[in-house]
Amino acid sequence: MSDVAIDRSxxxxxxxxxxxxxxxxKWYGQFHVLRDINMTVNxxxxxxxxxxxxxxxxxxxxxxxxxxxxxxxxIVVDGTELTNDLKNIDKVRSEVGMxxxxxxxxxxxxxxxxxxxxxxxxxxxxKREAEETAMHFLRKVKIPEQANKYPGQLSGGQQQRVAxxxxxxxxxxxxxxxxxxxxxxxxxxxxxxxTMIELAEEGMTMLCVTHEMGFAQAVANRVIFxxxxxxxxxxxxREFFNxxxxxxxxxxxxxxxxx
Amino acid sequence: xEKHFARTEMLPPMAPPVTERGVVKWLRENLFSGWxxxxxxxxxxxxxxxxxxxxxxxxxxxxxxxxxxxQCREIVTATAGEGATGACWAMIRERWHQFLFGFYPxxxxxRPVLAFGLLFxxxxxxxxxxxxxxxxxxxxxxxxxxxxxxxxxxxxxxVVVLVMALLAGFIALAQVxxxxxxxxxAIYPALCFWLLWGGSIWVPVVAMLGFVVMGGAYLALVGxxxxxxxxxxxxxxxxxxxxxxxxxxxxxxxxxAPFALAKVNSDQFGGFLxxxxxxxxxxxxxxxxxxxxxLGRQSDMLIVKTLCVGFIEFIRGVPLITLLFTxxxxxxxxxxxxxxxxxxxRVIILVTLFAAAYLAxxxxxxxxxxxxxxxxxxxxxxxxxxxxxxxIILPQALKISIPAIVSTFIGLFKDTxxxxxxxxxxxxxxxxxxxxxxxxxKGIYWEPYIFVGAxxxxxxxxxxxxxxxxxxxxKTDHR
Numbered sequence: 001m002s003d004v005a006i007d008r009s010x011x012x013x014x015x016x017x018x019x020x021x022x023x024x025x026k027w028y029g030q031f032h033v034l035r036d037i038n039m040t041v042n043x044x045x046x047x048x049x050x051x052x053x054x055x056x057x058x059x060x061x062x063x064x065x066x067x068x069x070x071x072x073x074x075i076v077v078d079g080t081e082l083t084n085d086l087k088n089i090d091k092v093r094s095e096v097g098m099x100x101x102x103x104x105x106x107x108x109x110x111x112x113x114x115x116x117x118x119x120x121x122x123x124x125x126x127k128r129e130a131e132e133t134a135m136h137f138l139r140k141v142k143i144p145e146q147a148n149k150y151p152g153q154l155s156g157g158q159q160q161r162v163a164x165x166x167x168x169x170x171x172x173x174x175x176x177x178x179x180x181x182x183x184x185x186x187x188x189x190x191x192x193x194x195t196m197i198e199l200a201e202e203g204m205t206m207l208c209v210t211h212e213m214g215f216a217q218a219v220a221n222r223v224i225f226x227x228x229x230x231x232x233x234x235x236x237x238r239e240f241f242n243x244x245x246x247x248x249x250x251x252x253x254x255x256x257x258x259x
Numbered sequence: 260x261e262k263h264f265a266r267t268e269m270l271p272p273m274a275p276p277v278t279e280r281g282v283v284k285w286l287r288e289n290l291f292s293g294w295x296x297x298x299x300x301x302x303x304x305x306x307x308x309x310x311x312x313x314x315x316x317x318x319x320x321x322x323x324x325x326x327x328x329x330q331c332r333e334i335v336t337a338t339a340g341e342g343a344t345g346a347c348w349a350m351i352r353e354r355w356h357q358f359l360f361g362f363y364p365x366x367x368x369x370r371p372v373l374a375f376g377l378l379f380x381x382x383x384x385x386x387x388x389x390x391x392x393x394x395x396x397x398x399x400x401x402x403x404x405x406x407x408x409x410x411x412x413x414x415x416x417x418v419v420v421l422v423m424a425l426l427a428g429f430i431a432l433a434q435v436x437x438x439x440x441x442x443x444x445a446i447y448p449a450l451c452f453w454l455l456w457g458g459s460i461w462v463p464v465v466a467m468l469g470f471v472v473m474g475g476a477y478l479a480l481v482g483x484x485x486x487x488x489x490x491x492x493x494x495x496x497x498x499x500x501x502x503x504x505x506x507x508x509x510x511x512x513x514x515x516a517p518f519a520l521a522k523v524n525s526d527q528f529g530g531f532l533x534x535x536x537x538x539x540x541x542x543x544x545x546x547x548x549x550x551x552x553x554l555g556r557q558s559d560m561l562i563v564k565t566l567c568v569g570f571i572e573f574i575r576g577v578p579l580i581t582l583l584f585t586x587x588x589x590x591x592x593x594x595x596x597x598x599x600x601x602x603x604x605r606v607i608i609l610v611t612l613f614a615a616a617y618l619a620x621x622x623x624x625x626x627x628x629x630x631x632x633x634x635x636x637x638x639x640x641x642x643x644x645x646x647x648x649x650x651i652i653l654p655q656a657l658k659i660s661i662p663a664i665v666s667t668f669i670g671l672f673k674d675t676x677x678x679x680x681x682x683x684x685x686x687x688x689x690x691x692x693x694x695x696x697x698x699x700x701k702g703i704y705w706e707p708y709i710f711v712g713a714x715x716x717x718x719x720x721x722x723x724x725x726x727x728x729x730x731x732x733x734k735t736d737h738r
Contacts, residue, residue, distance in 0.1 A: 067635050086643070094641030104636035108654050108735055117650060118640035150735040170640065 006218055010203045013221060016043040017076075018174055018205045019064060024073030026056075026063065026229075033059050034070070035229045043173075046206045048216040048237075051226035052252060057209045060226070061176045064207070065096045078173060094122050097167030101179040103159040105151035111138070111162050112147040115169045123170065130169070137165040141195050157188025161195050168199075175199065177208040213257060217241060225249045320345030323352055327699035350700050351710050357694065358711060361529015361684045367457075367521060369414030371532050373422060374454040376405040378539065380429060381447035384440035386725065394433045394440075402426040448543075455528075455536065457520035465509045466501065473497035486645050525603045529684030531714060536603065538672040541610040545671070546664070548611065549618025550657075554648060556623055567619070574616035580680055582609045587681035606678050614671040621663040625656035658733050665726035669719045686711045 019041040026034040033056045041047060049057045062068040063075060066082050066089050075082045077092045106114050115134035119125045125133070138144045141161035143154075151159055160180055167175060177196065181189040193215050200206060200219045210216070216223050216237055223240040225233045225248075233240070233249045241257075244250045277283055290300040320339045325331040328347055335345035351358075360371060379401045387393040402423060409419045432439055449463035473493040480489035513519075528536065555567035574582070586605040594600055629652060637647035657664070679688035691707040694700050 065639055067638060090641050090643055093639060096639075098636075098639040100632060100636065100639075102630075102632050104630075104632035106633065106636070106651055106655075108658065108733070118642060121646050121650065122641045152735065166640075 006197060007201045010201055011044065011046065011221070012203065013042050013044045017041070018043045018045070018078060019207075020074070020076040021064075022074050024063070024070050024075060026059065026068065026070045026072075033229050034063070037073070037231060039224070039231065039234075041174075041205065041207065043205050044203050045222060046200050046204075046220050047208065047222045047224060048220040049207065049209045049224045049226060050211060050213075050216070050252075051232075055226040056229040057226045058178050061098075061178055061207050061209055064174075064176060065093050065098055067098075090122075094118075094170055095173050097170060097172035097175045099160070099163050099167055099175070099177045099180045101182050103151070103156070103163045103183075105159055105163055105166070107151050110148050110150055111143075111154070114151065114162060115166045118166070119169050134165070134169050137168045138162070140168070140198070141165045142191075155188060156184045157191045160184065160188075160192045164192075164195055164199070174205045174207070177206065177210065179209050179211070181210065181212060211256065213241070225252065227252070317344045317346055321348050322346070323348050325349035326353075328701065328703050347703060347706055350694065350703055350706055354694050354700075355710075358530045358686050358690050358707070358714075360532050361690065362527045363529070363532060364521070364523060364527065366413055367523065369409050369412040369418065370454045370457070370520070370523075372408050372412045373405065373414065373418070374451045375535065376401050376408075377422075377447065377450065380426065380440075381444045384433075384437060384444055389437055391433055391437060394437055395430050398426055398430045398433060402430070448540075453520065455523065455532075456525075457522045459509070459513045459517065459519045461509045461512045461516075461518070465505055465512065469497045469500040469505065472500045486643075525601050528603060530686045530690045533603070533678070533683060534672070534675040534686055535718075537607050537610055537675045537678065540607050541614055541671055541675075542668050544611045545614035545618055548615035549622055550653065552615060552619035553622035553626060556619065557626060571616045571619050574613055575620070579610070579613050579674055579677055582613055583677060583681045585609065602681070602683065606681065606683065610671065610675065613674075614667060617667050617670075618664060621660050621667055622656060624663065625658075625660035626652065628659050629655055658730075661726050661730050661733075665722055669722055672719065672722075673715060686714070 017040055019039075021037050021039045024034060024037040025032070037060060049060065051057050059068055063070050063082075064077060070082075078095055080088050080092050082088060082092060105111075106117070109117065112131060112134055115138065116127065116130040119130040119133065120127055123130075135144055135147065138147055141164055143158055143161055143165075146154055146158060146162070151162065154162065164180075180196070181192050184192060189212070193212060196206070196208070196215070197219055208215075208220075220237050222234060223237050224231055225240070225244075225246075227248050233244065233246045235245075240249075241253065244253055274280065278287060291297045316339070320335050320343055322331045322334045322345055325334060325347065326349070328350070331345070331347035331349055335343055339345060356365070356368070360368060363371060380398055383394050383397045383401075387397065405422055405426070406419070409422065429440060429443065446467065449467045452463045453460055473496065475493075476496045477489045477493040480492055483489075484492070552567050552571055555563045556571065558564045558567070583606060586609045587602060590600065590605055633651055633655065634647070637651040642650065676685040676687040679685040684690055684693070687708070691711065694707055695703060
């Protein structure tokens, strides 16, 4: 990723808190998946979460828009606490964009309809205006010419960029990425990462579960390493990669960077 | 062998050898490709030959004009010789109206004919949503058929003129605002009821107003109370309307402005009029109920889920005939005395519930086939439950289930013949029995069943072809 010139001028972290998680625990039945998670995300932060599979990193970010329910502790997103109150949940979800590993585009709708559906039905934006916004973001992810095709006609990388555009159409203040490049062929990973870098350059608050360590080094201002449902280590990327403190982190890094 | 070769003359193209082209090639490859296939082919030819030689004379010696079965047989003997067999279609020629209408009054045949024609006009905007060409062709065909059939069915001229004007208006509307035609679809049930059963026009109108009350209450409250609460309130208000307001209001309006068609009783219905009335109504209402049951069965809410599972499993565990007997006998015990709850209506309700239970399971299969990611993506975008279902989940789940849904519909339509067991005149058993009880046609056997079977086949085959068309049209996955 070192070949990409990254403009860090707008990547400023403000003091304003975007996400506050304190003392959060989650269980699947008897299985304790997330243990005593405490973290604060400020507006404008770009956080990469990594860790071995089963470490709870996806579950953690899925808790932030309540695709998963937590059983203990507190999650506050943009000043709204996530409880069982459906109104709060829908409010948080419309402010938080999410990009999935398997894109999850709606196959029965065109690319344009995928992008305008939520703005029209959730934000109540007139159709014409929603379409203009959608085309704006499709141009931004560099596939405006595919607007009238169906997701099944696009490559994986294109689908993932549409998924990003679809989230952006809701004008979210926070973006969550759940292994956005893990299901892609190597040559398509770059086009998706480039889109994400562009987003970071504009100052978007991002939480990203990924194994792309180059992306982490280039874009993140903080890397969080998780294992067995706990935050094991967090640091700014240079320190994290060059001087890891915990043995578990060292082992993990040696395994993924070793070859 | 010379070492040097140079072609002096170019070869013209030739046809392949006779065994490698055309019919011979096809025969060799498909019918006689080995000793086993050759034996199968010969055996198949023998079977077809036997069937044709046995049945063909019967079809060829058909008699179309006769007054009784014995006369038919005389004509066959006279023309084809002693011992020859022949179909006696003269029975159909004489009794076809009973197969179609049962004992519906003859001078009012135009009413079911009109209702049947308008049925297609009402279905058109649903079947061919937004497709102007298909829509116009179908509406035009309806106009043409009604023009030809209404007069012989003794319709008043004013009605024919009115209907033609209406359909012309629809065709014009289909060119500019096809979605507006759905309003006709919405009022069609009331119109159809009035045409078929007759009586005061205010009965169906006031009853339909109950739906207006329901929708109005929902729209007024949905902003403040959320969709579930306002839907329940709407239904409750509509029930109040139907139970307490409906009857007195109908009487008042009818007293002020009486407008009525001659009443026709349910026991006069029969034949395909009955089958199609029950079939179409049950198909229309079983789909939404089936969808709600399928969603309820997947619900997190324990009571809703238990009720839905209990209902589905109960209905599926009981034969339809049991339910029909319940409709005809038992319901009467539970209802307050002197309530005259129409037998056709009772049968329709139970057939609808029966089909809905099967549809619920079919649709649940479609819901289960959707990847979890679709639900999650809808949730992540902030769509609430009902919007996510309506915009994301159901369009895909229903598309997956189209073949099974249509199979259920076809099954339902054919099951309408079972109403014979509760004394209604279905085309297969009810009408056929009546015809065969006639002294003139006693002993006739194949012809009525072939006739009824052919009509059933045409309708069911039509449904099947439409479902295949719909599948092609909705195919967007480009696999």
